[in-house]
Structures are given as structure tokens and as C-alpha cells.
Amino acid sequence: xxxxxxxxxxxxxxxxxxxxxxxxxxxxxxxxxxxxxxxxxxxxxxxxxxxxxxxxxxxxxxxxxxxxxxxxxxxxxxxxxxxxxxxxxxxxxxxxxxxxxxxxxxxxxxxxxxxxxxxxxxxxxxxxxxxxxxxxxxxxxxxxxxxxxxxxxxxxxxxxxxxxxxxxxxxxxxxxxxxxxxxxxxxxxxxxxxxxxxxxxxxxxxxxxxxxxxxxxxxxxxxxxxxxxxxxxxxxxxxxxxxxxxxxxxxxxxxxxxxxxxxxxxxxxxxxxxxxxxxxxxxxxxxxxxxxxxxxxxxxxxxxxxxxxxxxxxxxxxxxxxxxxxxxxxxxxxxxxxxxxxxxxxxxxxxxxxxxxxxxxxxxxxxxxxxxxxxxxxxxxxxxxxxxxxxxxxxxxxxxxxxxxxxxxxxxxxxxxxxxxxxxxxxxxxxxxxxxxxxxxxxxxxxxxxxxxxxxxxxxxxxxxxxxxxxxxxxxx
Amino acid sequence: xxxxxxxxxxxxxxxxxxxxxxxxxxxxxxxxxxxxxxxxxxxxxxxxxxxxxxxxxxxxxxxxxxxxxxxxxxxxxxxxxxxxxxxxxxxxxxxxxxxxxxxxxxxxxxxxxxxxxxxxxxxxxxxxxxxxxxxxxxxxxxxxxxxxxxxxxxxxxxxxxxxxxxxxxxxxxxxxxxxxxxxxxxxxxxxxxxxxxxxxxxxxxxxxxxxxxxxxxxxxxxxxxxxxxxxxxxxxxxxxxxxxxxxxxxxxxxxxxxxxxxxxxxxxxxxxxxxxxxxxxxxxxxxxxxxxxxxxxxxxxxxxxxxxxxxxxxxxxxxxxxxxxxxxxxxxxxxxxxxxxxxxxxxxxxxxxxxxxxxxxxxxxxxxxxxxxxxxxxxxxxxxxxxxxxxxxxxxxxxxxxxxxxxxxxxxxxxxxxxxxxxxxxxxxxxxxxxxxxxxxxxxxxxxxxxxxxxxxxxxxxxxxxxxxxxxxxxxx
Numbered sequence: 001x002x003x004x005x006x007x008x009x010x011x012x013x014x015x016x017x018x019x020x021x022x023x024x025x026x027x028x029x030x031x032x033x034x035x036x037x038x039x040x041x042x043x044x045x046x047x048x049x050x051x052x053x054x055x056x057x058x059x060x061x062x063x064x065x066x067x068x069x070x071x072x073x074x075x076x077x078x079x080x081x082x083x084x085x086x087x088x089x090x091x092x093x094x095x096x097x098x099x100x101x102x103x104x105x106x107x108x109x110x111x112x113x114x115x116x117x118x119x120x121x122x123x124x125x126x127x128x129x130x131x132x133x134x135x136x137x138x139x140x141x142x143x144x145x146x147x148x149x150x151x152x153x154x155x156x157x158x159x160x161x162x163x164x165x166x167x168x169x170x171x172x173x174x175x176x177x178x179x180x181x182x183x184x185x186x187x188x189x190x191x192x193x194x195x196x197x198x199x200x201x202x203x204x205x206x207x208x209x210x211x212x213x214x215x216x217x218x219x220x221x222x223x224x225x226x227x228x229x230x231x232x233x234x235x236x237x238x239x240x241x242x243x244x245x246x247x248x249x250x251x252x253x254x255x256x257x258x259x260x261x262x263x264x265x266x267x268x269x270x271x272x273x274x275x276x277x278x279x280x281x282x283x284x285x286x287x288x289x290x291x292x293x294x295x296x297x298x299x300x301x302x303x304x305x306x307x308x309x310x311x312x313x314x315x316x317x318x319x320x321x322x323x324x325x326x327x328x329x330x331x332x333x334x335x336x337x338x339x340x341x342x343x344x345x346x347x348x349x350x351x352x353x354x355x356x357x358x359x360x361x362x363x364x365x366x367x368x369x370x371x372x373x374x375x376x377x378x379x380x381x382x383x384x385x386x387x388x389x390x391x392x393x394x395x396x397x398x399x400x401x402x403x404x405x406x407x408x409x410x411x412x413x414x415x416x417x418x419x420x421x422x423x424x425x426x427x428x429x430x431x432x433x434x435x436x437x438x439x440x441x442x443x444x445x446x447x448x449x450x451x452x453x454x455x456x457x458x459x460x461x462x463x464x465x466x467x468x469x470x471x472x473x474x475x476x477x
Numbered sequence: 478x479x480x481x482x483x484x485x486x487x488x489x490x491x492x493x494x495x496x497x498x499x500x501x502x503x504x505x506x507x508x509x510x511x512x513x514x515x516x517x518x519x520x521x522x523x524x525x526x527x528x529x530x531x532x533x534x535x536x537x538x539x540x541x542x543x544x545x546x547x548x549x550x551x552x553x554x555x556x557x558x559x560x561x562x563x564x565x566x567x568x569x570x571x572x573x574x575x576x577x578x579x580x581x582x583x584x585x586x587x588x589x590x591x592x593x594x595x596x597x598x599x600x601x602x603x604x605x606x607x608x609x610x611x612x613x614x615x616x617x618x619x620x621x622x623x624x625x626x627x628x629x630x631x632x633x634x635x636x637x638x639x640x641x642x643x644x645x646x647x648x649x650x651x652x653x654x655x656x657x658x659x660x661x662x663x664x665x666x667x668x669x670x671x672x673x674x675x676x677x678x679x680x681x682x683x684x685x686x687x688x689x690x691x692x693x694x695x696x697x698x699x700x701x702x703x704x705x706x707x708x709x710x711x712x713x714x715x716x717x718x719x720x721x722x723x724x725x726x727x728x729x730x731x732x733x734x735x736x737x738x739x740x741x742x743x744x745x746x747x748x749x750x751x752x753x754x755x756x757x758x759x760x761x762x763x764x765x766x767x768x769x770x771x772x773x774x775x776x777x778x779x780x781x782x783x784x785x786x787x788x789x790x791x792x793x794x795x796x797x798x799x800x801x802x803x804x805x806x807x808x809x810x811x812x813x814x815x816x817x818x819x820x821x822x823x824x825x826x827x828x829x830x831x832x833x834x835x836x837x838x839x840x841x842x843x844x845x846x847x848x849x850x851x852x853x854x855x856x857x858x859x860x861x862x863x864x865x866x867x868x869x870x871x872x873x874x875x876x877x878x879x880x881x882x883x884x885x886x887x888x889x890x891x892x893x894x895x896x897x898x899x900x901x902x903x904x905x906x907x908x909x910x911x912x913x914x915x916x917x918x919x920x921x922x923x924x925x926x927x928x929x930x931x932x933x934x935x936x937x938x939x940x941x942x943x944x945x946x947x948x949x950x951x952x953x954x
Contacts, residue, residue, distance in 0.1 A: 035604055036597075037555055038588065043601055046546035046616070053547075069523035070530075074513055074638050075552075075621060076574075081514060097553075098578035099590070102625040103571045111515065113576070120513075124520055127512055139523070144552060144621070148579040161551050 011345075014281055018225045022276060023154070029284045029346050031275075032155040040153035040160035047292060047346065048271070052163060054290040055270050056142050058194050059165055062187045068138040068167055073120045075144070076111040082119045084244040091211020092116075095148045113146040116265065118212070121168055122245035129259060131250050132172050136180065140167035140264075156272035157229065157477060165232075167264040170247060177236060177260040181217070184234045184264045185451070188219060196287045196397035197221055197273055198405040199231065200423075200472055202448030205435055214238035219266070220447050220474070221273050222408045226421035228447065228474040231273055232266035277401050278370075284347025285369050287397055288390040295320055295327040295386060296343045298336050300355030312354050316364070320386060344369065350389055352382075370397060409472075415441045415461055423447075423474035429460035429467045437462045438473060447472040488822075491758055495702045499753060500631070506761045506823045508752075509632040517630035517637035524769060524823065525748070529640060531767040532747050533619050535671050536642050539664045545615040545644055550597045552621070553588040559596045561721040568688020569593075572625045590623035593742065595689070598645055599722035606736060608727050609649055613657070617644035617741075633749035634706065634954060640745040642709075647724060647736040654713060654737035658694070661711045661741045662928070665696060673764045673874035674698055674750055675882040676708065677900075677949055679925035682912055691715035696743070697924050697951070698750050699885045703898035705924065705951040708750055709743035754878050755847075761824025762846050764874055765867040772797055772804040772863060773820045775813050777832030789831050793841070797863060821846065827866055829859075847874060886949075892918045892938055900924075900951035906937035906944045914939045915950060924949040 011028070012020040026032050031048030044052065063070065076099060083089055097113040100106060114120055121139075129137060145164040153159055167184075171177040185201065192199055199221050209216035210233060219232040242248070242258040250256055278285040288294050297316055299309045313329045320327040330339050336353070343351060353365040363376040366385065370393050377385045410422040415438065418424045424442070428434060435446055438461065448471060455470045488505070489497040503509050508525030521529065540547065553576060560566055574590040577583060591597055598616075606614060622641040630636055644661075648654040662678065669676055676698050686693035687710060696709040719725070719735040727733055755762040765771050776790045790806045797804040807816050813830070820828060830842040840853040843862065847870050854862045887899040892915065895901045901919070905911060912923055915938065925948060932947045 033601060033604075036551055036601060037558060038551060038553055041551035041553060043551070044549035046548055049547055049549050070526055071523055072521035072526050072640075074515060074518035074520070075623075076515055076518060076638070078514055094580045096580065097576050099574050100577045101575035101587075103573065103627075110578075124510060124513060127510075146552075150580075161553070163549075 011281060011283065014224070014279065018223070018276070019154075021279075021281075022157075025275060025279055025283050025345070026155045031271075034155055038160070040149055040158070042155055042159060044163075050292040051274075051286065051290055052268060052271055054292070055195065055274075056165070058191055058289070059142070059266070062190055063140050063167065066138070066183055066187060068140045068169075071139045071141050072143065073114075073117050073124070073141060075114055077114055077117075077120045079110045079112065081123055082112055084119065085212050085241055086244075088118065088212035088241075095150075097146050097148055114143070115145055115147050116164070116263075117141065117143075117145075117166055117168070118241060118263070122241055122247060125168075125170060125259075126245055126247045129170060129247055129249050132252060135170055135172050135249055135259065136176065137170040137259075138167070138180075139169075140165065156268045156275070159268070163268040165264075165266045169262045170242070170259040171261070172249065172251065172257070172259070174238060174260050177238070177262050180262045181234055181236060184262070185217075187264075188232075188234075193398060194287070194289050194394075195270065195274055196394055196401055197231075197270075197277060198398075198401040200228075200405070200447065201451045202472055203451055204448040205432075205446050207432070207435075208446070208448075210235045212237065212240050214240055217451055218447055220472075220476075221277065222405045222423055222474070223273075223276050223477070224404060224408075226408050226423060226475065227477050228423060228472075229269060229273055229276070229477045231269050232264070235263045235265075237261040237263065277404070278397055279347070282341075282372075283345035285397070286347035286349060287394050288349045289394065291326065291347065291349050293326050293328045293343075293346075293348050294390065295325055295350045295352060296339075296348045297327065297329045297352045297354065298339045298343075299329070299331070300336055300353055300358075302356050305356045305359070308359055309354055309356065312359060312364075316352060316354070316382065319383060323383060323387075325386060325390075340367075349393055350386060368393060370400075413459075413461060418442050418444075418473070420475075423472050425470060425472055426461040427455075427458035427467050428469055428471045429463055429465040430469050431460070431463065431465075434460055434462035438471075442473055444473050444475045447474055447476075488758060488760065491701070491756065495700070495753070496631075498756075498758075499634075502752060502756055502760050502822070503632045508748075511632055515637070517626055517635070519632055519636060521640075527769040528751075528763065528767055529745060529748055531769070532672065532751075533642070535668055535766070536619070536743070539667055540617050540644065543615070543660055543664060545617045545646075548616045548618050549620065550591075550594050550601070550618060552591055554591055554597045556587045556589065558600055559589055561596065562689050562718055563721075565595065565689035565718075572627075574623050574625055591620070592622055592624050593641070593740075594618065594620075594622075594643055594645070595718060595740070599718055599724060602645075602647060602736075603722055603724045606647060606724055606726050609729060612647055612649050612726055612736065613653065614647040614736075615644070615657075616646075617642065631749075633745045633752070636745070642741075642743045644741040646739045647719070648738070649726065649728065649734070649736070651715060651737050654715070654739050657739045658711055658713060661739070662694075664741075665709075665711075670875060671764070671766050671871075672747065672751055673871055673878055674708075674747075674754060675875075675878040677705075677882070677924065678928045679949055680928055681925040682909075682923050684909065684912075685923070685925070687712045689714065689717050691717055694928055695924055697949075697953075698754065699882045699900055699951070700750075700753050700954070701881065701885075703885050703900060703952065704954050705900060705949075706746060706750055706753070706954045708746050709741070712740045712742075714738040714740065754881070755874055756824070759818075759849075760822035762874070763824035763826060764871055765826045766871065768803065768824065768826050770803050770805045770820075770823075770825050771867065772802055772827045772829060773816075773825045774804065774806045774829045774831065775816045775820075776806070776808070777813055777830055777835075779833055782833045782836070785836060786831055786833065789836060789841075793829060793831070793859065796860060800860060800864070802863060802867075817844075826870055827863060845870060847877075890936075890938060895919050895921075895950070897952075900949050902947060902949055903938040904932075904935035904944050905946055905948045906940055906942040907946050908937070908940065908942075911937055911939035915948075919950055921950050921952045924951055924953075 014021045033043040099111045204216045213235040217234040220228040239258040351367040412424045491498045510520040576588045681693045690712040694711040697705040716735040828844040889901045
């Protein structure tokens with residue numbers, strides 16, 4: 001048996017080296033195996049896949065609530081279909097995988113693996129949509145997508161086969177598409193609250209919008225080292241795709257018009273953010289709603305008193321299970337300390353320990369994963385306490401994430417004062433030249449204007465012109 | 478508005494032309510759109526995808542019950558890894574898609590899209606498995622797989638991007654792997670009972686086993702036209718893959734041994750079978766357990782009495798919904814007849830109609846989709862009756878399917894007497910020459926020996942030698 005202390009010490013401190021810590025946690029919590037022989041294509045292990053499916057489940061709930069329909073479009077896209085929207089091709093050309101052979105045959109028309117599904121879906125949308133009564137069309141899918149990343153890959157953060165959520169909508173007017181984007185933001189709020197994640201929502205500068213978009217909104221989350229991780233995006237396409245793909249509807253007056261479109265994308269990076277934001281020096285810390293196991297029960301067995309303890313564990317297991325709590329008794333033949341280490345690494349929200357003294361006093365010992373607080377509760381109060389902890393832990397993780405974000409924002413009015421480790425907030429006149437100057441001097445990226453915020457007038461950090469536009473600037477992942 | 482009668486008449490009779498009927502039902506029930514510009518790669522429409530996800534859910538339940546873990550392995554497989562098991566390559570070489578380019582680069586090592594995941598998983602299994610305590614290893618995944626079909630494609634039945642379930646297990650001994658196969662058969666029984674499907678389970682003749690297998694068991698279902706549709710397979714690999722992929726464990730005595738492996742595969746053909754076996758001249762008939770909508774409520778509105786009827790519909794909707802029944806009120810501005818047609822086509826198990834006369838008499842009118850029986854029940858008896866129908870309909874669909882299978886088996890002792898429209902059952906000595914003779918004369922395929930059946934001695938239909946081996950022979954899809 002491995003020594004638990006040396007195992008535990010070997011996890012790098014999160015504060016000292018976030019990247020190494022991350023790699024180790026992903027491996028030790030058995031989320032992903034990166035030894036698959038293609039770089040950036042990793043094996044989802046059962047525990048990691050289970051968490052991801054729960055995140056997908058939360059997304060599906062929101063999609064159902066807002067009457068999006070789930071579809072599945074083919075993975076392969078014929079080259080010709082891909083080539084219809086010029087900016088879109090340019091944006092993706094360097095990073096697509098091409099299928100050129102099938103069996104013994106060279107294909108006449110090469111096909112690509114979807115990097116995203118606009119060009120797979122839109123030719124079909126043009127068949128589906130005839131009349132204004134077919135609109136809005138709101139569909140989504142959760143699928144594997146592919147990007148030939150040339151940068152360094154990292155599990156869930158930058159991979160070449162991406163577990164991807166994408167919603168696509170079509171509307172009669174620009175205004176209706178704008179209302180969709182407002183709904184997308186509401187979905188985002190609900191989802192991120194459940195995942196206990198914070199975010200900033202910024203309209204990207206024009207040179208950084210999605211290939212083919214009218215405008216793009218980035219969903220970024222600040223990590224503890226001050227770098228931002230983009231967790232998704234929402235795009236207004238206007239008619240930029242409906243024109244080349246000929247997606248038209250007949251309005252009430254019999255006129256034929258192009259639809260206005262939006263998309264909404266998020267990926268397995270959501271899991272990456274959950275790991276980085278909530279985790280600590282003992283490993284993962286999972287928000288209860290996505291924890292495959294919410295409560296683990298560890299018996300403290302002594303030779304002279306085994307059966308009553310095992311019985312008590314089983315009784316609690318079935319009482320909690322009956323209430324819909326995901327609970328597991330760890331009856332393995334290991335020392336309790338090893339079990340603590342094991343389940344803490346995997347982020348199980350609550351541990352219940354039951355030993356001879358607990359039994360005598362009619363109590364159980366609880367250990368909360370986020371605070372590591374250890375305390376006793378009366379057996380009769382247990383169910384109520386467990387439910388309370390599940391709720392309280394979610395609230396407390398969310399609060400902590402939001403505070404972390406607040407702590408990691410620096411207000412800057414001189415580019416020379418931008419400090420590493422925090423994202424910067426500054427005034428910008430909106431002029432492209434000043435924008436590039438900001439990026440060149442800092443070596444960081446403009447995330448854009450925060451959406452739905454109003455600011456008093458200030459001065460552009462570069463040219464000094466008056467502006468009410470505040471922007472976030474950060475070092476990005 | 479389209480005329481409902483002409484729409485209804487236009488569906489070909491199932492008994493007259495099963496293939497045309499199938500194509501029409503798939504289209505009109507909005508299960509799949511085959512207008513995607515790559516042959517054999519179709520769009521899953523929301524209704525079809527929803528049913529498939531429910532079928533997947535039933536599979537997952539069985540996998541969890543039997544302690545299989547869900548994983549996700551990468552789609553792409555490097556050529557080198559694929560080439561390790563010689564028979565397996567030969568079996569698949571003609572039907573794999575190759576990725577040869579990424580971005581602007583020709584790849585040094587071409588990669589293929591998984592046709593199935595043995596060669597993606599087994600190199601990683603060889604890293605996971607060290608000791609007998611790591612065994613059995615039982616994993617599964619539900620993923621998209623790819624086969625370059627040259628035969629005519631058909632939605633769910635023969636496609637090039639396949640929605641695929643695959644379980645892979647590793648064991649210390651051949652006997653333990655055999656026990657796994659017994660468990661697989663039990664899983665099959667449970668799943669097929671829920672889908673109300675019948676099957677024959679046959680050990681395939683050697684020349685028809687899976688590429689690389691020690692032996693293969695085919696899961697075939699007889700369709701109403703007497704052709705069989707293979708819905709899945711279970712394979713015993715022995716050490717055929719563990720040797721080339723070097724998957725070894727250390728046993729209790731410290732000896733290193735190769736693992737014994739099995740696999741279990743099923744696909745979207747399960748949905749194809751549900752459509753063909755249960756459907757009728759009005760469209761789909763769905764077993765309640767997989768029906769996205771189990772009960773549809775249609776108000777029969779008269780000008781003078783609208784509100785009370787709408788209220789009654791809503792009340793029933795929430796009463797049934799509260800019991801976990803998937804129920805929908807169809808409040809669209811359409812004639813009731815059009816709604817009947819619409820929901821019958823989509824196979825909704827039960828329709829509730831409520832009109833002024835029902836309201837007066839305190840009854841509702843029920844129409845069961847399988848029998849099309851129409852009758853009244855007292856409002857107070859409704860919930861009980863709905864639950865009863867859900868159960869009874871499942872039983873009755875299963876019984877009907879099993880009877881259909883029984884009716885479609887012909888006992889044959891002279892190859893000249895084999896009749897179209899039924900599968901044939903005959904004695905075979907097991908000799909390969911006689912086997913080929915059977916296939917040549919009939920133009921059909923030997924499905925193999927039914928598993929777990931014992932038969933009295935009989936005579937090989939070709940050479941007359943004594944044998945206790947009965948086989949099924951059929952025209953296959």
C-alpha cells in the first residue's frame with residue numbers, strides 16, 4: 001500500500017504552480033488519460049465523463065426550458081458546402097481535419113470534420129424554413145468537434161477533439177435575434193450559477209469576432225493566476241450566413257427575406273474551469289449538483305466493533321439514497337486516511353465518518369470538502385444537515401468565485417501600471433489603432449466591452465479621447 | 478391546410494411494400510432528414526433523436542446495473558495502432574474513412590475514423606491493466622462510428638455515420654469471459670423486453686464471425702417480410718486482441734498472462750427495428766417507455782363551449798404530468814382529425830379526446846395507438862386506466878412481436894422447399910462445405926446455431942449426416 005502522506009504531499013500547491021497542479025489533479029482524480037497516442041485527443045475516464053454528462057444535463061435543462069430542440073447533424077462536411085461563407089473559411093481553414101480517402105478510394109470531394117456546425121446545418125435550414133411560421137427555429141446539439149490546434153494542448157482546456165455544445169437559431173428580424181441573445185445570457189446566468197462559476201461577458205473588438213459574425217460576445221472566466229479562460233461565446237450573425245446559404249422565409253405579405261441568425265457555443269472547458277476555480281491543495285472540489293457522488297460514508301472499524309458500524313453506514317446510505325442524494329459507502333479494505341485522501345482528491349462534497357465513539361454518542365462526524373470543517377451532528381439531524389450542506393456549499397463556492405473575480409480586477413489608467421496576475425479594466429475610445437496599442441504594450445488581449453453595463457465618461461487610456469466604453473484586457477489561456 | 482384524407486391515404490400499406498412504407502414513415506414522423514448532401518449521413522431530427530436517447534437511456538440503465546463504466550475514447554485512430562491485429566484490419570480495410578490532412582499539412586501518419594473502437598481502446602487497456610485486481614475491466618461508450626458502406630443506404634438501417642453502443646471487457650480467464658457473455662445475454666433480454674422486440678440469438682458460422690473474434694453471436698430480429706435485421710452482436714475474443722496489443726495482468730502467483738476479452742455492440746438499428754416491427758398503416762407505434770410523448774390530449778372545441786373543455790384538458794395534463802407521465806395538450810388551431818393523423822403518425826401510445834358530450838357525462842374518450850380501440854372511461858378512473866394502458870400496451874406489443882417471429886419460422890428438411898417470406902430452420906452437420914451449399918442454393922445466409930438451445934438428433938439437410946445442430950437461415954438486410 002502506498003504511503004498516504006507522501007502521495008498527498010506530492011500534489012503541487014495550487015498557489016505556487018497552477019499549471020502543474022492542474023495536470024496532476026486531472027490525472028489523480030482520474031478525469032482524463034492523456035496517454036492516447038494522438039496529441040490533444042484524450043480518453044475521458046468514467047469519473048470525468050460522468051461529471052461532464054451532468055454538466056451537459058444542466059445545459060439540456062436550460063435548452064428545454066427555452067424550447068430549443070435537440071438535433072444531431074453529421075460530423076462530415078463536404079468541402080463545397082464549407083466554402084460558401086468566405087470569412088468563415090478563412091477563419092477555420094488552418095485548423096480543420098480533412099477526410100480524403102474512404103476504403104481504397106480517393107474521394108472526389110474531400111470532407112472535413114466539423115470544427116463547428118454552421119456549414120453542416122445551414123444548407124439544411126434552407127430546406128426547413130419556408131415561412132415566417134417556421135420561425136424562430138431554435139436547435140442545439142452536444143457533439144464532438146475537431147480543431148487542429150498547434151498550441152500546447154491541455155486536458156479540457158485546449159484539445160483537438162472537443163466535447164462541444166452549440167445552439168443555432170433563425171429569426172425573422174435582427175431585433176428578434178437580439179432578443180435571442182438576451183435569452184442566451186439568461187441561460188448563461190442560470191448555468192453558471194449552478195456550476196458556481198463567475199464570468200465576465202464582453203463584446204469582442206471587431207478584429208477578434210468569430211469568423212463570419214456580425215458581432216461576438218465572449219464568456220470569460222478569471223482564473224486564480226489572473227489569466228482568463230474563454231468558456232463560450234454568443235454570436236449575432238445577422239444575415240451573414242443566411243445570404244450565402246440562401247435561408248429565406250416568406251413574411252405575412254408574401255415577401256421573401258433572409259433570416260437573422262445567432263449561435264451559442266460552450267465546451268468541455270466548463271469542466272476545466274470547475275477544476276481550476278474550485279479545486280484546492282487536496283484536489284477537486286465539486287459543486288454538489290454535478291458531483292457523481294455527493295456523500296461518501298467511511299466506516300472507522302475497530303476489531304471489537306465492526307457489525308454495528310457497518311450496519312449504521314448502510315442505514316445512512318439507504319436513508320440518504322431514498323432522498324435522491326448520490327451516496328456511497330466506501331467499504332474497501334483500506335485505512336480510513338487513505339479513503340479520505342482518495343475522495344478528497346475526487347472532490348466529493350461531503351464525507352461522513354462513523355466510528356465506535358460516534359455510535360456511542362448517537363452522532364456522526366461530517367467533513368465538508370470546501371471548508372474541510374469537521375464536526376459532529378446528531379444522527380437524528382443528519383438528513384437535514386446534509387441537505388443544508390449541499391445548498392450552502394453551492395452558495396459558498398459561488399460567492400468565493402465571485403470574490404476571486406472581484407479581487408482579480410485592476411482599474412488602470414496608465415498602461416505602464418498594468419500588473420501581472422489580474423485582468424485590467426480601462427477606458428478605450430473604440431478606435432482600432434488605440435486598441436492595437438493597448439494589446440501591443442501589454443502583450444495581452446482585449447476581451448471587449450462588458451455587456452449590459454453603463455459607465456460614466458472617462459478617457460481613452462491611449463489617446464485620452466472622452467469615452468464611456470470600458471474594456472477588460474487580460475492574458476488569455 | 479392540407480387535406481387530411483389524402484395525406485393519410487398516401488402512406489403506402491405496410492403489408493404491400495414494407496420498404497416504401499418505412500421510408501415514408503421515417504420522413505413523415507420527422508425522425509430523420511436524408512437530404513444532407515452526403516449519402517448515408519442523415520440529420521437526426523428532434524423527435525427521432527429524442528427516441529434514440531431514450532433507447533440509449535435503457536442501455537445505460539442495464540450497463541450501470543451490471544457495473545460497466547461509461548468512457549469516451551477519441552474518434553481518430555492512428556494507422557499504426559489499427560494495423561496490429563491482422564484479421565481485424567482485413568475485415569475493415571475496405572470500409573474506413575481516412576484523415577490524411579490537417580490544416581495545410583499532409584499528416585505523417587494517416588488516421589482513421591473509428592469503425593468500432595477495439596484498436597483505439599486496447600493500447601490504452603494495456604496501460605490500465607497491471608494486476609488481476611484490475612480485472613474484470615468493464616467499460617462501454619455510446620458514440621458515432623463510421624463505415625464506408627457501398628450498399629444502398631437507408632435511415633437507421635444502413636448508414637455511414639452510425640450511432641453506436643459498444644461495451645468492451647477484459648477478464649482473467651476464458652471462463653470468466655464466458656460468464657460475461659451470459660450477462661450480456663441477460664442484458665439483451667431485459668433491453669429487448671423493454672423495446673417489445675423479439676430476437677434470435679445465433680452463434681455465427683466461422684466464416685461469418687467478426688474480424689478478429691474467437692466466435693461471434695449475432696442478435697437478429699425477423700421483420701414482417703421475413704428478412705432478418707441484425708441488431709447487434711456479442712463477441713468472444715479470447716486472447717486474439719490481447720496478444721497483439723499486449724494486454725497482460727499479473728496473477729496471484731506473479732505470473733504474467735494475457736487477458737481474455739469480449740465485446741458487445743448495438744446501434745441505431747434498434748430504432749429501425751422498433752419502427753418496422755411495431756408500426757402500422759397509420760405510422761409509428763411506440764412502446765410507451767421510449768415515447769417522447771406518452772399521452773396526447775386533443776380538445777374537441779365547439780364555439781359555444783370552449784373554456785370548460787380547455788380547463789378540463791389542462792387539469793388532466795397536470796394530473797398525468799404529476800404522475801411522471803409524459804403528456805401534451807395539443808392546443809393548435811387545427812381540426813381534431815388533423816391532430817389525430819399527426820400524433821398517430823408519430824406513434825403516441827394514447828390519445829385522450831375531450832368534447833362537450835364527454836364533459837357532460839364526466840367521461841373522456843381514449844384511443845389506444847396499438848389497437849386503435851376507442852372507448853370512454855369515467856374521469857375518476859382515468860389515471861388508473863392510463864397507467865394500465867401503458868403496461869398493457871407494452872405487453873401486447875411484445876406478445877405480438879414474438880408471435881410474428883413464431884409465424885415467420887419455417888421448419889425445412891429439403892432445401893428446395895425453402896419459401897420466401899420466412900426464415901428457415903434446418904439441421905446442419907457443421908461442415909463448411911455443406912454450409913456453403915445451403916447458402917448457395919437458398920441465396921440466403923446462415924445466421925448460425927441458436928444459443929442456449931438443445932435439439933434431438935436430426936439429419937444435415939445437405940449430406941444427411943446425423944447432427945444435433947439446428948441453424949437459422951435467412952435473407953438478411
